[in-house]
Amino acid sequence: MLATCLKVPREKAESIRRRLIESGLLDISFRIKGQGEFILIPVVSKEIDCEYEFVEEELQSQEKTETDYKNIVKMPAELKDYLPASYDIIGEVIIIKLDEELQEYRNEIGNALLKVHPNISTVAEDRGVKGELRVRDLNIIAGKDKTETMHTEHGVRLLLDPAYVYFNPRLATERHRITSLVKDDEIVVDMFAGVGPYSVMIAKYAKPKIVFSMDLNPYAIDYLKKNIEINKVENIIPLEGDSAAMIHDLPPADRIIMNLPHSAHEFFYDALTCLNPGGTIHFYTICERDSLDSVFAKLSMQARSMGSKITIDRLEELKTYSPTMSVYSADIRFSDLDLVEDW
Numbered sequence: 001m002l003a004t005c006l007k008v009p010r011e012k013a014e015s016i017r018r019r020l021i022e023s024g025l026l027d028i029s030f031r032i033k034g035q036g037e038f039i040l041i042p043v044v045s046k047e048i049d050c051e052y053e054f055v056e057e058e059l060q061s062q063e064k065t066e067t068d069y070k071n072i073v074k075m076p077a078e079l080k081d082y083l084p085a086s087y088d089i090i091g092e093v094i095i096i097k098l099d100e101e102l103q104e105y106r107n108e109i110g111n112a113l114l115k116v117h118p119n120i121s122t123v124a125e126d127r128g129v130k131g132e133l134r135v136r137d138l139n140i141i142a143g144k145d146k147t148e149t150m151h152t153e154h155g156v157r158l159l160l161d162p163a164y165v166y167f168n169p170r171l172a173t174e175r176h177r178i179t180s181l182v183k184d185d186e187i188v189v190d191m192f193a194g195v196g197p198y199s200v201m202i203a204k205y206a207k208p209k210i211v212f213s214m215d216l217n218p219y220a221i222d223y224l225k226k227n228i229e230i231n232k233v234e235n236i237i238p239l240e241g242d243s244a245a246m247i248h249d250l251p252p253a254d255r256i257i258m259n260l261p262h263s264a265h266e267f268f269y270d271a272l273t274c275l276n277p278g279g280t281i282h283f284y285t286i287c288e289r290d291s292l293d294s295v296f297a298k299l300s301m302q303a304r305s306m307g308s309k310i311t312i313d314r315l316e317e318l319k320t321y322s323p324t325m326s327v328y329s330a331d332i333r334f335s336d337l338d339l340v341e342d343w
Helices: 010-022 077-082 100-116 169-181 197-205 218-230 243-249 264-273 289-305
Strands: 002-009 033-035 038-042 053-058 088-090 093-096 122-130 135-143 149-153 156-160 187-190 210-215 236-240 253-258 275-288 308-320 325-336
Touching: 002 010, 010 038, 010 149, 077 100, 088 169, 093 100, 100 122, 100 135, 149 169, 156 197, 156 218, 169 197, 169 308, 187 197, 197 210, 197 218, 197 236, 210 218, 210 243, 218 236, 243 264, 253 264, 264 275, 264 289, 275 289, 275 308, 289 308, 289 325
Parallel strands: 093 122, 187 210, 187 253, 210 236, 253 275
Antiparallel strands: 002 038, 002 053, 033 038, 088 093, 122 135, 149 156, 275 325, 308 325
8 A cells, every 4th residue: 555654764764763653653554664775664644844755655554553552551541641641762761750640550551661662671760860960760660670772863873771871862853953063173072971972973974073072970981982882983082070170171172062951051151161262052951931031141141251252043942841941952152252242
Protein backbone atom coordinates (compact mmCIF):
# COMPACT_ATOMS: atom_id res chain seq x y z
CA MET A 1 0.00 0.00 0.00
CA LEU A 2 1.07 3.59 -0.63
CA ALA A 3 2.24 5.35 2.52
CA THR A 4 3.54 8.80 3.42
CA CYS A 5 7.10 8.49 4.72
CA LEU A 6 9.94 10.54 6.12
CA LYS A 7 13.15 9.80 4.22
CA VAL A 8 15.97 9.97 6.77
CA PRO A 9 19.66 8.94 6.83
CA ARG A 10 20.22 5.48 8.31
CA GLU A 11 22.36 6.78 11.16
CA LYS A 12 19.56 9.08 12.34
CA ALA A 13 16.63 6.73 11.80
CA GLU A 14 16.37 5.25 15.30
CA SER A 15 16.39 8.57 17.15
CA ILE A 16 13.80 10.01 14.73
CA ARG A 17 11.62 6.88 15.02
CA ARG A 18 11.55 7.29 18.79
CA ARG A 19 10.65 10.96 18.53
CA LEU A 20 7.79 10.08 16.18
CA ILE A 21 6.51 7.47 18.64
CA GLU A 22 6.63 9.97 21.51
CA SER A 23 4.67 12.51 19.49
CA GLY A 24 2.15 9.97 18.16
CA LEU A 25 3.18 10.56 14.54
CA LEU A 26 4.54 7.11 13.61
CA ASP A 27 2.14 5.20 11.35
CA ILE A 28 2.27 1.75 12.91
CA SER A 29 0.09 0.19 10.21
CA PHE A 30 3.15 0.00 7.90
CA ARG A 31 6.60 -1.53 8.18
CA ILE A 32 9.69 0.67 8.02
CA LYS A 33 11.67 0.19 4.80
CA GLY A 34 15.34 0.59 3.90
CA GLN A 35 16.37 2.38 0.71
CA GLY A 36 20.13 2.50 0.22
CA GLU A 37 21.64 4.99 2.66
CA PHE A 38 18.17 6.05 3.81
CA ILE A 39 15.32 4.67 5.89
CA LEU A 40 11.68 5.34 5.00
CA ILE A 41 9.62 5.83 8.16
CA PRO A 42 5.81 5.85 7.73
CA VAL A 43 4.05 8.83 9.34
CA VAL A 44 0.41 9.70 9.93
CA SER A 45 0.74 13.32 8.78
CA LYS A 46 3.01 15.73 6.92
CA GLU A 47 2.41 18.31 9.66
CA ILE A 48 5.88 17.68 11.09
CA ASP A 49 8.48 20.39 11.59
CA CYS A 50 11.69 18.73 10.40
CA GLU A 51 14.42 19.03 7.80
CA TYR A 52 13.76 15.75 5.98
CA GLU A 53 11.94 14.96 2.74
CA PHE A 54 8.46 13.46 2.61
CA VAL A 55 7.98 10.73 -0.01
CA GLU A 56 5.12 8.46 -1.08
CA GLU A 57 6.24 4.82 -1.12
CA GLU A 58 4.73 1.34 -1.37
CA LEU A 59 5.18 -0.22 2.08
CA GLN A 60 4.23 -3.57 3.54
CA SER A 61 1.32 -3.34 5.94
CA GLN A 62 1.46 -4.86 9.42
CA GLU A 63 -0.88 -5.53 12.28
CA LYS A 64 -1.21 -2.55 14.57
CA THR A 65 0.43 -2.90 17.95
CA GLU A 66 -0.26 -0.75 20.96
CA THR A 67 2.11 2.22 21.25
CA ASP A 68 0.51 4.07 24.16
CA TYR A 69 1.47 2.57 27.50
CA LYS A 70 -1.56 4.20 29.11
CA ASN A 71 -3.86 1.80 27.30
CA ILE A 72 -2.26 -1.36 28.68
CA VAL A 73 -0.99 -0.42 32.13
CA LYS A 74 -2.74 -2.40 34.87
CA MET A 75 -4.06 0.14 37.35
CA PRO A 76 -7.37 1.75 38.38
CA ALA A 77 -8.91 3.75 35.55
CA GLU A 78 -9.49 6.78 37.78
CA LEU A 79 -5.72 7.13 38.30
CA LYS A 80 -4.78 7.09 34.62
CA ASP A 81 -5.28 10.84 34.35
CA TYR A 82 -2.12 11.19 36.46
CA LEU A 83 0.01 9.25 33.97
CA PRO A 84 2.65 11.43 32.25
CA ALA A 85 2.16 12.12 28.57
CA SER A 86 5.91 12.34 27.95
CA TYR A 87 9.15 10.88 29.23
CA ASP A 88 12.81 10.84 28.24
CA ILE A 89 14.34 8.08 26.14
CA ILE A 90 18.12 7.88 26.50
CA GLY A 91 19.50 4.98 24.51
CA GLU A 92 17.86 1.86 25.95
CA VAL A 93 16.68 3.65 29.10
CA ILE A 94 13.35 5.39 29.72
CA ILE A 95 13.25 8.00 32.48
CA ILE A 96 9.81 9.05 33.73
CA LYS A 97 8.50 11.29 36.51
CA LEU A 98 5.60 9.93 38.56
CA ASP A 99 3.23 11.76 40.89
CA GLU A 100 2.69 10.51 44.42
CA GLU A 101 -0.70 9.09 43.40
CA LEU A 102 1.07 6.66 41.03
CA GLN A 103 3.74 5.29 43.36
CA GLU A 104 1.81 2.13 44.23
CA TYR A 105 1.68 1.24 40.53
CA ARG A 106 5.17 2.31 39.44
CA ASN A 107 6.25 -1.25 38.55
CA GLU A 108 3.12 -1.79 36.45
CA ILE A 109 3.82 1.51 34.68
CA GLY A 110 7.41 0.46 34.00
CA ASN A 111 6.36 -2.90 32.60
CA ALA A 112 3.78 -1.26 30.32
CA LEU A 113 6.48 1.03 28.93
CA LEU A 114 8.72 -1.97 28.23
CA LYS A 115 5.90 -3.61 26.26
CA VAL A 116 5.33 -0.64 23.95
CA HIS A 117 9.08 0.03 23.53
CA PRO A 118 10.69 -3.30 22.56
CA ASN A 119 14.13 -1.66 22.19
CA ILE A 120 14.11 -0.42 25.79
CA SER A 121 15.80 -2.51 28.48
CA THR A 122 15.38 -0.32 31.59
CA VAL A 123 12.70 2.01 32.95
CA ALA A 124 13.70 4.35 35.78
CA GLU A 125 11.69 6.79 37.84
CA ASP A 126 13.13 10.31 38.03
CA ARG A 127 12.92 11.43 41.66
CA GLY A 128 14.48 14.84 41.08
CA VAL A 129 18.10 15.96 41.20
CA LYS A 130 20.63 15.34 43.92
CA GLY A 131 24.03 16.62 45.01
CA GLU A 132 26.24 19.49 43.91
CA LEU A 133 26.46 18.04 40.41
CA ARG A 134 22.65 17.98 40.04
CA VAL A 135 22.40 14.47 38.59
CA ARG A 136 19.08 12.65 38.48
CA ASP A 137 18.03 10.51 41.44
CA LEU A 138 16.91 7.39 39.58
CA ASN A 139 14.91 4.43 40.85
CA ILE A 140 14.65 1.46 38.49
CA ILE A 141 11.02 0.32 38.26
CA ALA A 142 11.21 -2.24 35.43
CA GLY A 143 13.71 -4.10 33.29
CA LYS A 144 17.43 -4.57 33.80
CA ASP A 145 19.28 -3.18 36.81
CA LYS A 146 21.52 -1.14 34.51
CA THR A 147 21.41 2.51 33.44
CA GLU A 148 24.59 2.85 31.39
CA THR A 149 23.58 3.05 27.74
CA MET A 150 24.57 4.16 24.26
CA HIS A 151 22.48 7.07 22.97
CA THR A 152 22.50 8.14 19.32
CA GLU A 153 21.47 11.52 17.89
CA HIS A 154 22.24 12.90 14.43
CA GLY A 155 24.81 10.17 13.90
CA VAL A 156 26.69 10.95 17.13
CA ARG A 157 27.03 8.03 19.56
CA LEU A 158 27.17 8.95 23.25
CA LEU A 159 27.99 6.47 25.99
CA LEU A 160 26.64 7.64 29.35
CA ASP A 161 24.98 6.68 32.60
CA PRO A 162 22.15 9.09 33.52
CA ALA A 163 22.48 8.00 37.16
CA TYR A 164 25.92 9.66 37.27
CA VAL A 165 25.78 12.41 34.63
CA TYR A 166 23.08 14.81 33.50
CA PHE A 167 21.91 14.49 29.89
CA ASN A 168 18.88 15.98 28.14
CA PRO A 169 17.89 14.01 25.01
CA ARG A 170 15.34 16.66 24.02
CA LEU A 171 18.05 19.12 22.95
CA ALA A 172 19.21 17.09 19.93
CA THR A 173 17.74 19.58 17.45
CA GLU A 174 19.21 22.51 19.37
CA ARG A 175 22.66 20.90 19.40
CA HIS A 176 22.43 20.31 15.67
CA ARG A 177 21.47 23.98 15.17
CA ILE A 178 24.48 25.22 17.14
CA THR A 179 26.78 22.89 15.21
CA SER A 180 25.55 24.37 11.92
CA LEU A 181 26.61 27.84 13.10
CA VAL A 182 30.24 26.97 13.86
CA LYS A 183 32.63 28.45 11.31
CA ASP A 184 35.93 26.99 10.18
CA ASP A 185 38.85 27.47 12.60
CA GLU A 186 36.72 28.81 15.44
CA ILE A 187 37.87 28.38 19.02
CA VAL A 188 34.87 26.91 20.84
CA VAL A 189 34.43 26.61 24.61
CA ASP A 190 31.78 24.24 25.97
CA MET A 191 31.64 25.45 29.58
CA PHE A 192 29.34 22.73 30.93
CA ALA A 193 30.05 19.96 28.46
CA GLY A 194 28.76 16.90 30.29
CA VAL A 195 29.45 13.76 28.25
CA GLY A 196 30.03 15.92 25.16
CA PRO A 197 26.81 16.08 23.11
CA TYR A 198 27.60 19.61 21.87
CA SER A 199 31.37 19.18 21.71
CA VAL A 200 31.41 15.85 19.89
CA MET A 201 28.76 16.91 17.37
CA ILE A 202 30.68 20.11 16.63
CA ALA A 203 33.97 18.23 16.22
CA LYS A 204 32.28 15.63 14.00
CA TYR A 205 30.35 17.89 11.63
CA ALA A 206 32.03 21.33 11.78
CA LYS A 207 35.68 22.36 11.41
CA PRO A 208 36.65 24.21 14.60
CA LYS A 209 40.28 24.91 15.38
CA ILE A 210 39.74 23.48 18.87
CA VAL A 211 36.92 22.69 21.29
CA PHE A 212 37.64 23.10 25.00
CA SER A 213 35.13 20.92 26.88
CA MET A 214 34.82 21.56 30.61
CA ASP A 215 32.83 19.96 33.40
CA LEU A 216 32.98 19.70 37.17
CA ASN A 217 31.67 16.12 37.15
CA PRO A 218 34.53 13.58 36.89
CA TYR A 219 32.14 10.91 35.59
CA ALA A 220 31.07 13.23 32.77
CA ILE A 221 34.67 13.90 31.77
CA ASP A 222 35.43 10.16 31.76
CA TYR A 223 32.47 9.54 29.46
CA LEU A 224 33.46 12.51 27.30
CA LYS A 225 36.90 10.98 26.75
CA LYS A 226 35.28 7.68 25.76
CA ASN A 227 32.87 9.44 23.38
CA ILE A 228 35.75 11.22 21.68
CA GLU A 229 37.23 7.79 20.91
CA ILE A 230 33.89 6.20 19.98
CA ASN A 231 33.14 8.92 17.42
CA LYS A 232 36.76 9.12 16.22
CA VAL A 233 36.89 12.90 16.52
CA GLU A 234 39.87 15.09 17.21
CA ASN A 235 40.57 18.64 18.40
CA ILE A 236 38.56 18.29 21.64
CA ILE A 237 40.38 18.97 24.90
CA PRO A 238 38.49 17.67 27.98
CA LEU A 239 39.04 19.73 31.14
CA GLU A 240 37.78 18.65 34.56
CA GLY A 241 37.11 21.34 37.15
CA ASP A 242 35.51 24.73 37.74
CA SER A 243 34.84 26.27 34.34
CA ALA A 244 34.68 29.80 35.77
CA ALA A 245 38.31 29.46 36.80
CA MET A 246 39.62 27.34 33.92
CA ILE A 247 38.21 29.53 31.17
CA HIS A 248 40.64 32.32 32.07
CA ASP A 249 43.57 30.05 31.19
CA LEU A 250 42.30 29.47 27.65
CA PRO A 251 42.85 31.52 24.49
CA PRO A 252 40.01 33.97 23.68
CA ALA A 253 37.03 32.09 22.28
CA ASP A 254 34.92 32.76 19.19
CA ARG A 255 31.97 30.79 20.55
CA ILE A 256 31.01 29.78 24.10
CA ILE A 257 28.23 27.33 24.97
CA MET A 258 26.62 27.86 28.39
CA ASN A 259 24.13 25.03 28.79
CA LEU A 260 23.49 25.26 32.54
CA PRO A 261 20.00 26.79 32.68
CA HIS A 262 19.65 27.01 36.46
CA SER A 263 22.84 29.00 37.01
CA ALA A 264 24.48 30.04 33.72
CA HIS A 265 23.95 33.69 34.68
CA GLU A 266 26.45 33.23 37.53
CA PHE A 267 29.19 32.46 35.00
CA PHE A 268 28.25 35.02 32.34
CA TYR A 269 30.81 37.67 33.31
CA ASP A 270 33.63 35.09 33.24
CA ALA A 271 32.51 33.98 29.80
CA LEU A 272 32.34 37.55 28.48
CA THR A 273 35.87 38.35 29.61
CA CYS A 274 37.15 35.40 27.57
CA LEU A 275 35.17 36.02 24.37
CA ASN A 276 36.58 37.68 21.27
CA PRO A 277 34.75 40.83 20.07
CA GLY A 278 32.13 39.66 17.59
CA GLY A 279 32.01 36.28 19.30
CA THR A 280 28.82 34.49 20.34
CA ILE A 281 27.59 33.01 23.59
CA HIS A 282 24.86 30.36 23.41
CA PHE A 283 23.13 31.03 26.71
CA TYR A 284 20.47 28.85 28.35
CA THR A 285 18.32 29.96 31.25
CA ILE A 286 15.24 28.99 33.24
CA CYS A 287 13.19 31.96 34.37
CA GLU A 288 9.72 33.32 34.97
CA ARG A 289 8.18 34.28 31.65
CA ASP A 290 7.32 37.77 32.85
CA SER A 291 10.91 38.39 34.03
CA LEU A 292 12.69 37.53 30.78
CA ASP A 293 13.49 41.17 29.96
CA SER A 294 14.98 41.60 33.41
CA VAL A 295 17.29 38.61 32.95
CA PHE A 296 18.83 40.00 29.78
CA ALA A 297 18.94 43.54 31.15
CA LYS A 298 21.20 42.24 33.94
CA LEU A 299 23.43 40.49 31.41
CA SER A 300 23.64 43.71 29.41
CA MET A 301 24.71 45.59 32.53
CA GLN A 302 27.52 43.11 33.09
CA ALA A 303 28.74 43.70 29.55
CA ARG A 304 28.58 47.48 29.98
CA SER A 305 30.61 47.24 33.19
CA MET A 306 33.52 45.99 31.10
CA GLY A 307 33.03 48.59 28.34
CA SER A 308 31.19 46.30 25.96
CA LYS A 309 27.68 45.46 24.83
CA ILE A 310 25.62 42.43 23.92
CA THR A 311 23.14 41.90 21.10
CA ILE A 312 20.48 39.20 21.27
CA ASP A 313 20.58 37.70 17.77
CA ARG A 314 18.09 34.94 18.53
CA LEU A 315 15.84 34.05 21.46
CA GLU A 316 13.71 30.91 21.64
CA GLU A 317 11.51 29.32 24.27
CA LEU A 318 12.69 25.70 24.23
CA LYS A 319 10.13 24.21 26.62
CA THR A 320 7.92 24.98 29.58
CA TYR A 321 9.41 24.20 32.99
CA SER A 322 6.44 25.01 35.23
CA PRO A 323 3.13 26.87 34.87
CA THR A 324 4.98 30.21 35.05
CA MET A 325 8.54 29.35 33.98
CA SER A 326 10.23 28.29 30.74
CA VAL A 327 13.64 27.24 29.45
CA TYR A 328 15.10 29.72 26.95
CA SER A 329 17.95 29.60 24.47
CA ALA A 330 19.63 32.85 23.42
CA ASP A 331 22.37 33.54 20.88
CA ILE A 332 24.19 36.53 22.36
CA ARG A 333 26.76 38.47 20.33
CA PHE A 334 29.52 40.40 22.09
CA SER A 335 30.85 43.68 20.66
CA ASP A 336 32.26 47.11 21.54
CA LEU A 337 30.03 49.84 22.96
CA ASP A 338 30.53 52.17 20.01
CA LEU A 339 28.44 49.89 17.78
CA VAL A 340 24.70 50.49 17.33
CA GLU A 341 22.68 49.26 20.32
CA ASP A 342 20.26 46.45 19.45
CA TRP A 343 18.94 45.48 22.88
